[in-house]
Amino acid sequence: MSDDMLYSEPRNGTETSEEKAKREDAKEWANRLKFVKEKKKKEREIAQEQQQKAKEKKLAGDFVTGQTVVATHDISVRGKIAVKKGWEGVVQGPSLNHPQERLNVLFKERRDKKTLSINVLPFEVRHPKDADD
Structure with missing residues (x-):
């Protein structure tokens, strides 16, 4: 499914229930992908902080x-x-x-x-x- 389908308006103001379902599915997947990317970014930041703390820890x-x-x-x-x-x-x-x-x-x-x-x-x-x- 393309980004066009996610963000464009239905043609001629009409949309079949199948097209509407596809659009909703695409939006849901886009939101999940955004959530996963943000989660991975936070995990990387936490890992970097932990590495820095471990580096600074006196041995x-x-x-x-x-x-x-x-x-x-x-x-x-x-x-x-x-x-x-x-x-x-x-x-x-x-x-x-x-x-x-x-x-x-x-x-x-x-x-x-x-x-x-x-x-x-x-x-x-x-x-x-x-x-x-």
């Missing part, structure tokens, strides 16, 4: 999601050095297994060539400006 060691950090010393995984002191990373959020104590940090590189993300304790990383202290 272990008062770090924040998205914050750039550097390793304060060599970080080992299973006895092998994975990240060297001074290497840069970005806080991804809390550790899944220990969210109150650890951070998930995505480092730009790893010596062991495994997944770049590592769960670290807050003292193992610092903000780049504080790294020289």
